[in-house]
Amino acid sequence: xxxxxxxxxxxxxxxxxxxxxxxxxxxxxxxxxxxxxxxxxxxxxxxxxxxxxxxxxxxxxxxxxxxxxxxxxxxxxxxxxxxxxxxxxxxxxxxxxxxxxxxxxxxxxxxxxxxxxxxxxxxxxxxxxxx
Amino acid sequence: xxxxxxxxxxxxxxxxxxxxxxxxxxxxxxxxxxxxxxxxxxxxxxxxxxxxxxxxxxxxxxxxxxxxxxxxxxxxxxxxxxxxxxxxxxxxxxxxxxxxxxxxxxxxxxxxxxxxxxxxxxxxxxxxxxxxxxxxxxxxxxxxxxxxxxxxxxxxxxxxxxxxxxxxxxxxxxxxxxxxxxxxxxxxxxxxxxxxxxxxxxxxxxxxxxxxxxxxxxxxxxxxxxxxxxxxxxxxxxxxxxxxxxxxxxxxxxxxxxxxxxxxxxxxxxxxxxxx
Numbered sequence: 006x007x008x009x010x011x012x013x014x015x016x017x018x019x020x021x022x023x024x025x026x027x028x029x030x031x032x033x034x035x036x037x038x039x040x041x042x043x044x045x046x047x048x049x050x051x052x053x054x055x056x057x058x059x060x061x062x063x064x065x066x067x068x069x070x071x072x073x074x075x076x077x078x079x080x081x082x083x084x085x086x087x088x089x090x091x092x093x094x095x096x097x098x099x100x101x102x103x104x105x106x107x108x109x110x111x112x113x114x115x116x117x118x119x120x121x122x123x124x125x126x127x128x129x130x131x132x133x134x135x136x
Numbered sequence: 137x138x139x140x141x142x143x144x145x146x147x148x149x150x151x152x153x154x155x156x157x158x159x160x161x162x163x164x165x166x167x168x169x170x171x172x173x174x175x176x177x178x179x180x181x182x183x184x185x186x187x188x189x190x191x192x193x194x195x196x197x198x199x200x201x202x203x204x205x206x207x208x209x210x211x212x213x214x215x216x217x218x219x220x221x222x223x224x225x226x227x228x229x230x231x232x233x234x235x236x237x238x239x240x241x242x243x244x245x246x247x248x249x250x251x252x253x254x255x256x257x258x259x260x261x262x263x264x265x266x267x268x269x270x271x272x273x274x275x276x277x278x279x280x281x282x283x284x285x286x287x288x289x290x291x292x293x294x295x296x297x298x299x300x301x302x303x304x305x306x307x308x309x310x311x312x313x314x315x316x317x318x319x320x321x322x323x324x325x326x327x328x329x330x331x332x333x334x335x336x337x338x339x340x341x342x343x344x345x346x347x348x349x350x351x352x353x354x355x356x357x358x359x360x361x362x363x364x365x366x367x368x369x370x371x372x373x374x375x376x377x378x379x380x381x382x383x384x385x386x387x388x389x390x391x392x393x394x395x396x397x398x399x400x401x402x403x404x405x406x407x408x409x410x411x412x
Contacts, residue, residue, distance in 0.1 A: 063267065065372065067267070071323060117160075118160055
């Protein structure tokens with residue numbers, strides 16, 4: 006995605022998101038559905054994330070700086086590298102109005118999911134972990 | 137191991153379809169650590185001499201000490217051995233007193249590692265999260281395919297820093313060699329000194345900031361415009377590691393992808409026509 010997307014809800018209203026002639030020709034959106042280069046606004050950090058940073062012994066969001074709220078099939082979703090898939094956000098969860106707020110929410114939810122025993126990685130570790 | 141996965145039904149599971157449902161309530165789970173990690177305490181400290189140990193023995197020793205609850209470990213005499221301190225998948229403070237060889241600190245997810253000496257090729261390759269800080273110089277392919285976390289070298293580094301970088305921040309206090317950021321896909325690279333030829337060659341996305349001179353840009357790497365948020369972020373990040381931009385953060389040169397090479401799907405319509 007680039008600066009062409011100004012409306013934060015664009016990919017919720019328009020799941021396909023085909024803007025350019027090229028995209029319409031191939032029937033596929035090109036690029037990410039969010040700005041991967043957007044750096045976090047630390048004034049928006051949540052108490053949960055502050056606790057997580059302290060627990061890890063870091064001074065900032067570290068790897069979570071690369072986590073953003075994305076949009077998949079018209080739904081808000083977070084890409085989870087540990088299961089190589091999109092984790093969709095429950096529809097009842099109210100989304101913040103701007104992308105920075107949504108990114109902080111995405112970071113919080115991703116940590117909670119990844120550290121849960123309900124995460125698929127837990128099954129894989131139990132099956133294949135060497136030590 | 138295969139038997140264990142068979143018993144869990146992983147080889148009979150039907151894999152067709154892309155969606156897998158996992159019921160999870162964010163309000164139910166409040167855990168900051170992986171369920172299978174060692175329970176360590178940063179205030180519990182251990183030291184050991186890596187001099188007489190092989191790389192495998194060093195890595196097993198680290199696991200043994202973490203298993204005993206040590207959250208701070210000091211390693212003496214690493215002797216520039218290869219593949220040391222790899223696969224550490226949890227929070228830990230590790231201080232390495234000396235230099236590492238090739239592929240040090242690879243495949244890590246969480247630890248804070250400080251290295252008082254130098255590192256060889258591919259330090260912290262495929263790093264997922266955490267911090268690695270090197271006080272002296274680093275070899276080529278520093279942070280190859282890094283996915284996340286902060287990787288800092290306070291000295292100079294070789295060529296192809298952050299090749300295939302997929303996230304995270306690579307911070308270099310000194311100069312960097314040729315082809316840095318080659319095929320970079322996302323993440324951030326900050327080079328406070330001079331950068332070699334073909335910087336950011338064939339980068340898809342991500343951002344490179346350079347404080348010194350750039351010997352030459354690679355294919356599809358172009359200058360970008362710095363935002364106020366980026367300035368704030370850069371000032372914060374440099375301060376964290378006690379580094380300063382030579383002419384101030386606002387005067388760093390920002391390099392981004394021109395996105396003229398985003399044609400990897402151009403063959404699709406042709407292929408479809410052939411099939412039809």
